[in-house]
Amino acid sequence: VIWDIGVHDMAIMLYLVGMAPDRVRGTGHRMLGLGVEDEVHVHLEFENGVRGNIHTSWLWPETNRRTILRGSRGMLVYDEVGQTVTHHRKWIDDDLQNHDEGSEVVHRGDGQPLKLELQHFIDRVADRQPARSDGESALAVVETLERINTAVEESSRY
DSSP states (O other), rough: OOOTTHHHHHHHHHHHHHHHEEEEEEEOOSSSSSOOOOOOEEEEEEETTOEEEEEESSOOOOOOEEEEEEEEEEHHHHHHHTEEEEEEEEEEEOOOOEEEEEEEEEEEEEEEEHHHHHHHHHHHHHHHHOOOOHHHHHHHHHHHHHHHHHHHHHHHHO
């Protein structure tokens, strides 16, 4: 499942962080009897202090494609299905006080994400400019997915 639907999530994370992770941990489950994990949880740590988590599952009861970026004073939630970015101004301070200054949709997209990605590629071929998803970024994604495979295999030994 990580190679099927998690590859997109991994590409987004590496693009946003701008580097490959230093540490990769993962666990998986084989519930469908297919000989491969049908649910995987991944935990990544990056040199710059960023931490990321990815959960992929063929068994999840609803289609849910969200990317959540958390900061010290709020978070952004990208809902790929709804094509919105929502800014949540919610956080907990050093005194463990909860702050909630509301939420607002800061971006609404339209169009099919895969179609837009393919159009970007076609445009870059036409104007001979570098694409966001080039061979170098693809290699980083594949290498990270291989590290996740190894981590999941190692976790299943225990």
